[in-house]
Amino acid sequence: MKKVAIIGAGQVAEKVHAAYYKTRTQELELVAVIDPDAGRARDFAEQNGFARSYVDAAEMFETEKPDMVSICTPNRFHFDNVMLALSHGAAVMCEKPPAMTANEAQQMRDLAAKQHLVLAYDFHHRFATDMREVKKAYKDGVLGEVYMTKAKALRRSGVPGWGSFTNKALQGGGPLIDIGIHMLDAAMYVLDFPQVKKVTAKMFQKIGTKKSEGTFGTWDPTKYDVEDAVFAFIEFENGGLLQLETSFVLQMKESSVLNVEFFGDEAGATLFPAEIYTDRAGELVTILKKETADEERHAKSMQAFVDRVLGADVMVADAEQGYQVQRLIEAIYESAEKGESVYL
Ligand SMILES: NC(=O)c1ccc[n+]([C@@H]2O[C@H](COP(=O)([O-])OP(=O)(O)OC[C@H]3O[C@@H](n4cnc5c(N)ncnc54)[C@H](O)[C@@H]3O)[C@@H](O)[C@H]2O)c1
Structure with a gap:
């Protein structure tokens, strides 16, 4: 089983990311949802079958040690959360755009390569x-x-x-x-x-x-x-x-x-x-x-990410293309x- 977390409990997290992860619970364990709005994180976790909720991503990584993470925050917070996830050994599906600047997207790409981890973007x-x-x-x-x-x-x-x-x-x-x-x-x-x-x-x-x-x-x-x-x-x-x-x-x-x-x-x-x-x-x-x-583009994008993390040789919108x-x-x-x- 691979442990999954979602950072940013908004509309795309629910309609796309959680909606897809819920269809793969034979292979995926839905461990945590993180949002600075504690009530929102808790409600999201309850309604979408995630075990726990957090307001702090760093604490979640230390405690839950997820294998894969969806980043669904406003764009400004993609970079910090992607870097945090990759440095904790988690594969990442980050919502688009990759980041706020090309320099950030480049650092994200380089860290994913260094860590040998999948970093995919939801260009569905x-x-x-x-x-x-x-x-x-x-x-x-x-x-x-x-x-x-x-x-x-x-x-x-x-x-x-x-x-x-x-x-x-x-x-x-x-x-x-x-x-x-x-x-x-x-x-x-x-x-x-x-x-x-x-x-x-x-x-x-x-x-x-x-x-x-x-x-x-x-x-x-x-x-x-x-x-x-x-x-x-x-x-x-x-x-x-x-x-x-x-x-x-x-x-x-x-x-x-x-x-x-x-x-x-x-x-x-x-x-x-x-x-x-x-x-x-x-x-x-x-x-x-x-x-x-x-x-069915959204579900297929999520499927490609999950399959890739599970070892399949399928196309994802990868870190280099995201940087370009x-x-x-x-x-x-x-x-x-x-x-x-x-x-x-
Ligand atoms: N692929 C697509 O077609 C598609 C569609 C919609 C949104 N998006 C992308 O998804 C992201 C979120 O969009 P949305 O429509 O779900 O917005 P939203 O406002 O519904 O959700 C954002 C959530 O992130 C939370 N948040 C804010 N700061 C945070 C932080 N530092 N850490 C964790 N959570 C934080 C907010 O409290 C909110 O719950 C954006 O980057 C957007 O571009 C992509």
Whole structure:
């Protein structure tokens, strides 16, 4: 049996992490939940079948000695908790983003390697079957040379009304570090993480500080200190270009867009649902078409982590890739703040 703990007893911890661990209790012993809010930790433990609750992570590690830990705190606390877990010999599933800075993500990667421990990030969109189809087509050359990619994580009125998602000090930023990062990871993963040459970005804060309610509840506009939207161009050493558009609140027709499009010289593809197509003399020819996207991504991401810790050779969003994505997030913010391109 492997002992499991969860740090940060919030909504993703319950809906995703605990929900999955509960399905594997033949192999996993659910030992502890940690949250600075003692009542929250206790209620979470009781309701989700964890044996004990703590307010202090260090005390929990000394007492329980867990083999694997989920980190589900606000972003600001990912680094300290991941480092603590790894130094106590626990494998880690850390929520996205990996950390607040590239330097932190690098230290986390290096410690995981030194300790020979799994450090995975919950970039769950990677685990959709749609992703497998498009990645295989890319690998097999069906798309030809992909010279343009468009990644979008856009909401018309989707400022999160819970947690600390509008607080820069706790989150490190707004839509880019929260939702844009998912489609950035998805695009980079399909493209096999090409070497980045240059990043150019612009960001806006136009609506979140004026409005106070939307699809995901209410927020305090006087405390909204993250960006509303980021638009970025990432140029690769291989000559290709990736355009990323992300926003919590943008005056657009659709209520939400979460997708990546790939444009190759042989064919084009869309990720969710997976579709691959090409033009033949003005006619659109479908090469592959899934009617609906795979929505079991969260559970599959958790499954990959648990299976990997138990010894299976399965893909996880690993520590090196997490560092690469964090480096891009940092470069995008840096370019937007400075108003100039950043060379990597
Ligand atoms: N993969 C995804 O799609 C996805 C979805 C939602 C959230 N997330 C990520 O999960 C994390 C948490 O988000 P959430 O929506 O569950 O937020 P939440 O506000 O619901 O939960 C956060 C919890 O962490 C606790 N906490 C605060 N500081 C702590 C500390 N130092 N140590 C331990 N616990 C602490 C809070 O008391 C709260 O219970 C964020 O990093 C977010 O980006 C990822």
